[in-house]
Amino acid sequence: MNRLLLNKVILVLSTLSALIGIGFLFWILATLSYKGVTSIHWSTFTKDLVEGGIRNLLVGQFTMALIATVIAVPLGMMAGIYLREYGHGSKLASIIRNLSDVMMSAPSIVIGVFVFALLVDPVGTYNGWAGAVALAIMMIPIIISTTDNMLALVPQELREAGIALGGSKHKIILQVVIKAAKVGITTGILLSFARIIGETAPLLFTSANNQFFTMDLSGQFPSLTVSIYNLATYPDEASRNLAWAASFILTMIVLLINLFGRFVIRNKK
Amino acid sequence: MTFKKIVTAAVAASLALPAVNADELKGRGASFPGPVYKAWTSDYFKATGKKVNYTPTGSGDGIKSITKRMVDFGGSDKPLKPGKLDKKKLYQFPTVVGSIVLAYNIDGVKDGELKLSRAAIDAIFTGKAKFWDDAVIAKDNAGLKLPHEPITVCVRADKSGTTFNFTYFLNKIDPTFKVSKKPTWTAAKVVAGKSNSGVTANIKQIKNAIGYIEYSYKLKTGLPAAQVENKEGHFITPTVKSFQDAAKYATWTPEKHFYAVIGDPDGATSYPIVAATFILLPREKTETNKEVTAFFDWAYKNDDKAAADLGYVPLPESTKEQIRKYWEAHKIK
Amino acid sequence: MGGKLFRNFSFLSATLSFFILVGIFAVLFTYAQDAMHTFGLDFLFNEQWEPGEDDEGGIFGGYIPIVGTLLSTVIAMVIAVPIAMGIAIFLTEIASVKVAKPVSISIELLAAIPSIIYGMWGLFYFAPIVQKTVGGNGVGLLTAGIVLAIMIIPFMAAITRDSMNTTPPVLKESAYAMGATKFDVIKDVVMPYSKGGIIGSVILALGRALGETMAVAFLIGSVMHLPKHITDPTTSIPVLLANNFAEAEDLELSSMYYLALILFVVSFVVISLAKFYFFGRKQR
Numbered sequence: 001m002n003r004l005l006l007n008k009v010i011l012v013l014s015t016l017s018a019l020i021g022i023g024f025l026f027w028i029l030a031t032l033s034y035k036g037v038t039s040i041h042w043s044t045f046t047k048d049l050v051e052g053g054i055r056n057l058l059v060g061q062f063t064m065a066l067i068a069t070v071i072a073v074p075l076g077m078m079a080g081i082y083l084r085e086y087g088h089g090s091k092l093a094s095i096i097r098n099l100s101d102v103m104m105s106a107p108s109i110v111i112g113v114f115v116f117a118l119l120v121d122p123v124g125t126y127n128g129w130a131g132a133v134a135l136a137i138m139m140i141p142i143i144i145s146t147t148d149n150m151l152a153l154v155p156q157e158l159r160e161a162g163i164a165l166g167g168s169k170h171k172i173i174l175q176v177v178i179k180a181a182k183v184g185i186t187t188g189i190l191l192s193f194a195r196i197i198g199e200t201a202p203l204l205f206t207s208a209n210n211q212f213f214t215m216d217l218s219g220q221f222p223s224l225t226v227s228i229y230n231l232a233t234y235p236d237e238a239s240r241n242l243a244w245a246a247s248f249i250l251t252m253i254v255l256l257i258n259l260f261g262r263f264v265i266r267n268k269k
Numbered sequence: 270m271t272f273k274k275i276v277t278a279a280v281a282a283s284l285a286l287p288a289v290n291a292d293e294l295k296g297r298g299a300s301f302p303g304p305v306y307k308a309w310t311s312d313y314f315k316a317t318g319k320k321v322n323y324t325p326t327g328s329g330d331g332i333k334s335i336t337k338r339m340v341d342f343g344g345s346d347k348p349l350k351p352g353k354l355d356k357k358k359l360y361q362f363p364t365v366v367g368s369i370v371l372a373y374n375i376d377g378v379k380d381g382e383l384k385l386s387r388a389a390i391d392a393i394f395t396g397k398a399k400f401w402d403d404a405v406i407a408k409d410n411a412g413l414k415l416p417h418e419p420i421t422v423c424v425r426a427d428k429s430g431t432t433f434n435f436t437y438f439l440n441k442i443d444p445t446f447k448v449s450k451k452p453t454w455t456a457a458k459v460v461a462g463k464s465n466s467g468v469t470a471n472i473k474q475i476k477n478a479i480g481y482i483e484y485s486y487k488l489k490t491g492l493p494a495a496q497v498e499n500k501e502g503h504f505i506t507p508t509v510k511s512f513q514d515a516a517k518y519a520t521w522t523p524e525k526h527f528y529a530v531i532g533d534p535d536g537a538t539s540y541p542i543v544a545a546t547f548i549l550l551p552r553e554k555t556e557t558n559k560e561v562t563a564f565f566d567w568a569y570k571n572d573d574k575a576a577a578d579l580g581y582v583p584l585p586e587s588t589k590e591q592i593r594k595y596w597e598a599h600k601i602k
Numbered sequence: 603m604g605g606k607l608f609r610n611f612s613f614l615s616a617t618l619s620f621f622i623l624v625g626i627f628a629v630l631f632t633y634a635q636d637a638m639h640t641f642g643l644d645f646l647f648n649e650q651w652e653p654g655e656d657d658e659g660g661i662f663g664g665y666i667p668i669v670g671t672l673l674s675t676v677i678a679m680v681i682a683v684p685i686a687m688g689i690a691i692f693l694t695e696i697a698s699v700k701v702a703k704p705v706s707i708s709i710e711l712l713a714a715i716p717s718i719i720y721g722m723w724g725l726f727y728f729a730p731i732v733q734k735t736v737g738g739n740g741v742g743l744l745t746a747g748i749v750l751a752i753m754i755i756p757f758m759a760a761i762t763r764d765s766m767n768t769t770p771p772v773l774k775e776s777a778y779a780m781g782a783t784k785f786d787v788i789k790d791v792v793m794p795y796s797k798g799g800i801i802g803s804v805i806l807a808l809g810r811a812l813g814e815t816m817a818v819a820f821l822i823g824s825v826m827h828l829p830k831h832i833t834d835p836t837t838s839i840p841v842l843l844a845n846n847f848a849e850a851e852d853l854e855l856s857s858m859y860y861l862a863l864i865l866f867v868v869s870f871v872v873i874s875l876a877k878f879y880f881f882g883r884k885q886r
Contacts, residue, residue, distance in 0.1 A: 007783035014696055017688025018705055021759065024752050025712040028723050050311050050320075078615035086609055087616065098877055100619040105806060105873045106626070106866065107813025109840045113847065113862045114626045117633055125295070125339050141619055170608035191714075198716025201815040201840065205848055211310070212293060212320045220295055220322060225718055229816065232722045233462070233470035235304070235489035247719050258714045262707070329657070330849035353656065421739045426824035426837075426845045428653075453652065454825070460741050460835045461825040463845050474729055475739050 029251075036248020039241035044249075049211040049227060052238060054246050056213035060222030061250075063215070064128060064207060065197040068135035073189060076140045080147025085173050097148065104141040109201040111137050116205040128221030131207025135196045142195065146188025150181040187261045194257035198250060200225035224250055293320035294560055298331015298344030300464035301367055301431045302546040304485040306344070308575035309568045316571070321564050327464055329428020329450055335359060335549045341557045343549040346430025347450055348528045360550040360558070360599060361526040362592045364565060366516045366582040369435050369542040370494035370507045372472050372487045373479040375401060377414060380493035384409040384504045387442045390497070393420055393479060394439060395446070396456035401477060409504070416477065423471045423480025424454055426461035434532055434544035435481045441500075441533045481542075484512070485579040499541040500533055507540055509580055515539035516582045523595040543582075550601065558601040566593065566602070630863040636856035637662065645860060651826050653854050662857035664839070664864060666826050670743070671838040671865070673829065674818060675811040677747025678754060682811075683804055685751070686758035690800075693759070694766040695784055695792065706763070713756035721820035724749040729821060738833025739823065746822040746838075750811050758807040765799025766792050798880045805876035809869045815840035839865045 047053025079100070087093030111134050119130035154177050162172035178185070200223075207221040209230065214222065224246055231243035296306075303325030310321040328345040335343030336357050343359075346367075354361055371385060385393075385406070392398035392405045401415040425432045428450040439446040446452075460475060462468040469486040472478045479495075484507055487494050496504040505511050518534035521527050533541050548565065550558045569592075573583035584592075596602035637645065641662065648663020689709060693702050725741070728749060733740030769792045777787045793800070823835020824845055837845075839861050847858050 003786070004783060007785035010691075010785045010788070011696055014688040014691040017685045018692040018697070020685060021689050021712065021755055022705060022708050024755075025708050027727075028712075028715065028719065031723055031727055032719065050314055075615045075618055078612040079618060082609075082612035082616035086612060093616070096616050096620055098874075099623055101877055102870060102873045103619055103623055105809045105813075105869065106623075107815070107840060107869055109813065109815040109843050110626065110630070110862050110866045110869075113843060113859065114629055116847075117629045117859075118625075124337070137622060140622070144616075144619060168605050170605040173608075194714060198714075198718070200716070200718045201844065204844055209324060210293075210322050212314075212322055214293070219293070220324075225716065228718055228722070229819075230466070232725070232820070233464075233466040235466060235469050235486040237489075243722065247722060251715055251719055254714055254716060255711055258711060262710075327849060333657070333849050333851050336851075424825070428657075428846075428849050451653065454827075458739060458834075459825045459827060460739050460823045461837075463819075463824065467824075470725065471741060474725060475741060476730075476733060478739070 032244070032248050032251055035241070035244035036251075039245040040248070044242070044245050048213045049222065052242060054224060054227070054242065054249070056210070056222040057224040057227050057246065058249070059213065059215075060128070060207075060210070061197060061224035063217075064132045064135055064203070064221065064223070065193060067129075067132035067217075068139050068196055069189070069193055071132070071136040072139035072143050072192075076143025077147045077185070079140075079144045080151060081173060081178075083144070083148045084151040085169070085177065097144075100141045100144045104145060107201075108138060108199055109204075112202040112205050115202070120206060125218075126206065126208035126220045128207050128217030128219070131203045131221055131223065132217070134202035134206045135199060138199060138202060139192050139196050142192040143188065146192070147181075147185055150184035150188065151177060153184065154180045183264060187264050190257050190261040190264070194254045194261070197257075198225065198254050200229055204229075293322050294342070294557065294564065295340045296321065296323040296331075296342040296344060296548075296561075297326055297334040297340045298324075298549075299328045299346045299430050299546055300325035300466065301328070301346045301429075301434075301483045301544070302344060302365060302581070303465060304483075304489070304579050305365055305367075305576045305581050308579065309564075309572050312572050312575060313564055313567055317567070319560075319564070321561075325464060325466075327425070327427035328430030328433065331430075331549065335551060338551055338554075341551075341554070342561045344546065345549060346544050346546040347433040348530065348545070348547050349526075349549070350528055351525050354526050354549075358552045360552060360595075360601065361528070361547050362565075362595060363521065363527050363529075363545040363547050363584060363588070364568070365576050365584060366512065366519065366531070366543055366545050367580075368484045368507060368512045368515070368540055368582075369431060369438075369481050369544065370484050370487050371479055371497060371542075372469070372482055372490075372492040372494045374472050374475060374492065375416065375418075375477055378493065380491075381496060381506050382410075382413060382493070383495040384498075385495045386498045386504075391439065391443045391446070394422060394454070394456060395443070396422075396454075399457055409498075418477040419458055420456070421458045421460055421475050421478040422454065422456040423468050423475070423478050424459055424461050425451070425468060426463045427451070429464075430544070430546065431465060431481065431483060434530065435542060437530055438532045438542045485581065488580045497541055499537075499539055500535060501537050503537055505538065505540045509577065509582065511538060511540035512543055512580070512582045515541070515543040516585075519545065521588050521591055523591050523598075527592070527595075552599075555601060562596045562602050566596075626866060627863075630859050630866060633859035634856055634863050636853055637860040640853060641857075641860075645857070646864075649828060651857075653850075657851045657854065659853050662854060664857070664861050666828055667837050667839045667842045667861060668864065669828065670822065670836040671812060671840070673743055673836070674746045674750060674822060674838055675808060677744060677832070678750035678811045679804070679808060681748060681751035682755045682758055682807065686755045686762060686803075686807070687800070689755070689759040690762035690766055691788055691792075693763045695788055706760075709756045709759055713760060716816075717753060717814060718816040720749055720753050720817040724817065725820040732833075736833055738831065739835055741821055741823045742833045742835040743822065743829050744833045746818045749817050749821055750814060753814065753817055754807040754811050757810060758803050761803035761806065762796075762800050765796035765803065768799070769795045802876045802880035805872060805880065809873045809876065812869050812872065813840060813865060815844050819844050 048056040115134040210222040331343035519531040654660035729740035829836040
């Protein structure tokens with residue numbers, strides 16, 4: 001009896017937990033959608049922050065995230081390839097793999113502080129490059145881990161078949177192994193892109209912010225997330241609404257990339 | 270390969286977009302004039318196409334940023350003394366006068382209804398008064414039903430010129446209170462926010478809170494603000510008129526780089542907590558300084574209205590003329 | 603020839619994460635030297651944070667932000683662990699595939715929402731509710747802890763679910779065949795089997811909570827006071843950095859680096875513990 005009761009209680013509590021989790025998701029999304037949709041106008045996309053829009057912020061945030069991707073993807077993938085294809089089983093590879101996993105969870109604000117010391121303090125001005133590098137540092141370990149894991153899923157026979165056909169190792173990696181893992185790796189890149197584009201803390205003291213449209217990465221650079229942080233508490237209704245609109249758009253971008261990433265996995269696997 | 274496409278697109282995007290606008294002016298600092306600078310930079314951009322990017326963080330950040338030459342100009346409502354300016358190699362001039370109001374969030378107490386004597390303000394911010402119905406507050410508010418709820422004091426998390434000017438006023442009431450950009454608060458319940466915006470949001474979100482913010486922040490949120498007892502013992506409602514009355518008592522001396530703390534002035538109708546806000550310029554950068562002064566000259570000439578609409582007091586013409594002479598004397602006009 | 607180049611480049615890339623980690627440590631350590639020499643380890647236990655006249659010198663101690671970081675994390679963990687476990691159990695053992703799939707996706711999406719959104723939502727929609735129901739200021743340790751919990755729950759639940767899913771069905775089926783209830787199976791089969799992974803996921807979430815900035819910045823109150831009550835406002839290391847790093851100079855700046863170093867080392871230790879001890883050297 002007692003045992004059966006306990007069983008029921010636990011099952012009910014678990015279901016309740018799931019409901020709470022889902023409940024919060026919908027609560028947050030509902031507020032966000034309501035505040036966001038009612039605050040979005042056409043001019044939100046066509047004007048820059050100085051005139052009450054987020055055009056420059058979107059372009060700025062995407063630019064930094066894309067540059068971060070350009071830096072992080074080749075480095076991260078090559079590192080992942082080393083761990084899986086060359087160094088597999090070696091002590092060094094296992095140390096690097098673990099360090100990279102640890103780095104994945106390093107506090108993002110600390111990365112901001114680190115890049116400030118490295119690329120802002122010596123240069124003497126907040127700049128977009130620093131922002132991009134900070135985001136890249138966040139992204140590299142994620143790409144390493146994804147590549148490593150996805151390459152592990154590629155059947156050994158494929159590699160053996162390649163060798164039997166007389167291919168050199170790096171050609172097999174590039175033409176056979178990577179090709180076989182490309183869906184998984186693409187998904188990983190998409191998801192990590194979605195992760196870094198929503199980051200605020202690493203940008204606070206690196207890119208800082210700019211209310212005008214600019215592509216000059218050597219100066220203060222427009223950031224959507226830093227702007228949300230600033231605008232959220234502004235005294236005037238218009239600024240706060242802009243913060244909600246920006247938050248809504250950012251969340252939609254992040255969620256759509258996530259859904260798209262998962263969709264890619266499901267349909268191509 | 271999809272990721273190849275992404276990479277290609279990214280490279281193309283970062284190369285194809287031309288590098289433009291290297292010539293914008295950058296400023297950081299005081300949030301006290303944040304709203305008026307936002308209006309000025311926006312109007313200036315519309316009128317001339319020239320870009321001034323001002324980030325309202327806090328005066329502490331403004332002083333540091335300009336000292337380390339990370340920006341073209343710094344904003345601070347804590348004026349620096351001439352000796353300090355010489356040491357940091359900076360010029361300094363005022364832009365507008367604003368006022369600090371005590372905004373609150375108490376159910377049933379409307380704008381201007383709460384009267385705060387000098388003793389009450391001291392008691393609230395030092396923590397001697399812990400509840401809203403404390404005798405020192407209730408004494409002057411016989412008509413109000415003040416709740417027996419603990420007072421939450423909203424202050425600044427950053428080094429702030431607004432805090433400097435407010436503690437300057439507290440110090441006039443209670444000389445043991447240290448004038449500081451970031452004092453140690455002794456009240457029982459303190460919540461800190463970053464910049465005037467952060468404090469404003471906290472007051473708005475927290476029931477039974479009170480805090481000190483620049484008037485335009487109150488104006489834009491519609492938060493109620495208290496009448497404050499001035500030097501001559503009158504309770505003064507914060508209005509543009511009472512700020513103007515207070516600003517009249519300010520004296521400016523270009524020889525001292527306009528150093529002046531103008532809080533707690535004389536006058537029966539003066540609102541007591543007023544302050545000027547200042548711009549700091551690096552002495553060696555003649556060329557960008559000329560662009561910065563051109564911007565402020567434009568604002569002095571054309572945009573007093575934006576300042577007045579936001580509840581700031583524009584500088585009188587005679588002071589503006591003094592500032593222009595100061596620029597000329599230092600060859601930065 | 604090209605093969606060698608390729609191999610070397612991949613090797614260099616692989617060592618990069620090592621160099622970044624060492625680089626972060628070295629840079630923070632170097633910039634923190636002033637504060638370390640001036641305050642030594644007393645820094646950890648000193649409540650004062652007072653810049654000197656004209657921002658030169660001063661006395662700094664990290665006690666309050668360190669305590670604030672630990673307390674907000676503890677509150678978050680106390681709330682998050684049972685709920686995340688509940689969700690994982692629901693997903694693996696209770697829900698049918700039809701239900702589990704959309705719920706799973708929702709939970710994962712919740713984990714993807716940028717932390718600044720949690721902070722904003724927390725300040726404008728959640729804090730007033732906390733003030734009304736629990737009392738206090740609405741903004742403070744408790745509110746920060748709860749929102750932090752909401753943030754890490756999906757993350758923790760997803761990893762725990764994955765660990766629980768590794769339990770071989772055969773084990774579960776034979777337990778059921780012997781008349782075990784679902785709870786018996788969870789307690790005696792699934793939990794013991796996936797214990798390492800579950801504890802690991804808790805520790806990883808702990809690491810995330812320790813370093814979280816934006817969600818907490820709006821909600822903890824940012825004030826250098828030691829909390830006497832669970833609803834009292836205080837501050838944490840990431841929040842202090844976010845608010846005051848840019849304006850700090852001289853010894854105060856060095857003290858900020860010192861705090862960043864402490865946070866970095868603590869989260870390094872926590873995460874390493876999760877990785878090496880509980881997840882083991884998973885041969886992937």
